[in-house]
Amino acid sequence: MTNESHWLLIDDDDAFLQVLARSLARHGYRVSCATTPVEALSVLESTHIDRCVLDLNLAGESGLQLLPELLSAQRDLDVLVLTGYGSIATAVEAMRRGAVNYLCKPVSVSQLINGFEPLEATPELRPEPPSVEEMEWEHIQRVLNEHEGNVSATARALNMHRRTLQRKLQKHSRWRS
Amino acid sequence: MTNESHWLLIDDDDAFLQVLARSLARHGYRVSCATTPVEALSVLESTHIDRCVLDLNLAGESGLQLLPELLSAQRDLDVLVLTGYGSIATAVEAMRRGAVNYLCKPVSVSQLINGFEPLEATPELRPEPPSVEEMEWEHIQRVLNEHEGNVSATARALNMHRRTLQRKLQKHSRWRS
DNA sequence: TTCGGGATGCGGCATTCTGTCTCACGCGCG
DNA sequence: CGCGCGTGAGACAGAATGCCGCATCCCGAA
Numbered sequence A, B: 001m002t003n004e005s006h007w008l009l010i011d012d013d014d015a016f017l018q019v020l021a022r023s024l025a026r027h028g029y030r031v032s033c034a035t036t037p038v039e040a041l042s043v044l045e046s047t048h049i050d051r052c053v054l055d056l057n058l059a060g061e062s063g064l065q066l067l068p069e070l071l072s073a074q075r076d077l078d079v080l081v082l083t084g085y086g087s088i089a090t091a092v093e094a095m096r097r098g099a100v101n102y103l104c105k106p107v108s109v110s111q112l113i114n115g116f117e118p119l120e121a122t123p124e125l126r127p128e129p130p131s132v133e134e135m136e137w138e139h140i141q142r143v144l145n146e147h148e149g150n151v152s153a154t155a156r157a158l159n160m161h162r163r164t165l166q167r168k169l170q171k172h173s174r175w176r177s
Numbered sequence C: 001t002t003c004g005g006g007a008t009g010c011g012g013c014a015t016t017c018t019g020t021c022t023c024a025c026g027c028g029c030g
Numbered sequence D: 001c002g003c004g005c006g007t008g009a010g011a012c013a014g015a016a017t018g019c020c021g022c023a024t025c026c027c028g029a030a
Helices: A014-026 A037-046 A063-073 A088-096 A109-115 A132-146 A151-157 A162-176 B014-026 B037-046 B063-073 B088-096 B109-115 B132-146 B151-157 B162-176
Strands: A006-010 A030-034 A051-055 A078-083 A101-104 B006-010 B030-034 B051-055 B078-083 B101-104
Touching (some): A006 A014, A006 A037, A014 A030, A030 A037, A037 A063, A051 A063, A063 A078, A063 A088, A088 A101, A088 B088, A101 B088, A132 A151, A132 B132, B006 B014, B006 B037, B014 B030, B014 B109, B030 B037, B037 B063, B051 B063, B063 B078, B063 B088, B078 B088, B078 B109, B101 B109, B151 B162
Parallel strands (some): A006 A051, A051 A078, A078 A101, B006 B030, B006 B051, B051 B078, B078 B101
16 A cells, blocks of 8 residues: 655755655655745646645745645645644635645644545534633734734734734744744 | 625524624625524525525534535535634634635624635725734623623633633723723 | 834843632522 | 532732833835
8 A cells, every 4th residue: 555645845944844754754655845935836847746735934935825826836736734823814814725724733744644635524623712812822813914924013003012922922933833 | 886695694693693684784785594504504495695604603513514515505605604713623624615714703794795705806904903902802701701601611711710810800890891 | 325214132120910829708409 | 507619809929011222134215
């Protein structure tokens, strides 16, 4: 039962990329890596890819922007969006742009592989009230996204001090990555 | 410039349904309502619907389950999922099941209408800058209501200490009322 | 080119808020 | 009655916040 799927991993964190690539290779997959949008697109031009793992937090450009470009480069591509700081806003946006799934780090390799499977029986996923912290984080993400990552503008819009927002972002990025 | 779109609103909260229906009617839309899955499906059988607003928190059954049934009843239906407690998991699941968008209550009517627009037509709609404090308060109110005013239960659901919730409620009731 | 405005990251410090523990009280129930 | 549960509130250490400053960058106007 060999697996012929060819994966493309896109993430600006090289260490993470290598670890993940090794794990997938051990599962019998062919794996390519890219750390930048241009690199990813050039891979797609020369190779046929089955499954693509896209990190949203690419240095500089957002992976959200890259997603449609990937799909137009190869229409039958399955793209799974992976992110360190997940939010509903980016999740919906990613799905609307054609991702097949959206997961938050840290994920296990099996979760990742499973994430590409079509709608399996995922029953009883009923919404439960999120904690205020999750709520706050979601909201911050949304507004931050609206302001294109501008921390100062986001802090003003959120009516909170820039220093406070800074510290919140710091803490979350530590815990999530 | 009349608008011929026919909407179907599905929510088990009748009051919410009526308010929303009235607002949409004022915008020139034709609006039907349903409070149960069977009711919704029967509407779809007799009428052609353009836009469907589906609440995830239907009494008993999850709206997530109803979503594919709606789409199989009418294939060209645009379904926007609306939920009180948003989460990444349900958002992704809803999108995978064919929703065109996923929004969290409370939403304005303009947000709702805009949520049906395709991505290209969604430039920068930023009607209000919601502050993080307002967000927190809204959320606390909603969960408090859900727990019928039980402070202890609400604190547990919100993953915060009862004492802290107590103090927040106190402060708000003083300054606001 | 220089200059000014704005964004960012970070240190420090006084003030505020939160987590935790504690007690007292009320209420329904077997 | 005792028991469980919810509520309100005092006290105090530790964490978070508001607010100052300073040092970079980057970028568009002069």
